[in-house]
Amino acid sequence: MTTLNDTVGRILDGAHLSVLATVGPNGQPQTSVIFVKRDGDDILFSTIKGRRKTTNMVANPRVNLLLHSLEDNTYATISGTVTMVDDPDGSFHQVMYDIFMEGATPPPEPGAERVIVRLTPTRVYVPPAYEPAE
Secondary structure (H helix, E strand, O other), X not given: OOOOOXXXXXXXXXXXXXXXXXXXXXXXXXXXXXXXXXXXXEEEEEEEOOOHHHHHHHHOOEEEEEEEEOOOXXXXXXXXXXXXXXXXXXXXXXXXXXXXXOOOOOOOOOOOOEEEEEEEEEEEEOOHXXXXXX
């Protein structure tokens, strides 16, 4: 397991943009803007069964996540593998709305089956210019 460094923590704790890259069935990359939160050295996010990113992750759990700070233009990438667990009542989805949408209620999703995705990092990259001086 790879640990998240201070730069990644600073990005995640501030205003940021997160872009998930998965691999589609034809081998082409597929990207999605998502909300993420840190859980120790793992990254969590919510999605729905049947969405392209979800079916891609079921077929190939290797992903890449780009984190871009909106506060200081810092960025980092996290490569790793994902696991998924069901979120039948969507409670984690509400947690993400509490964090990123000021507590708004998520829009109705009739028939949606939510899952919680856990990204366990295998590689973290921060450009040397963004690493704090020692």
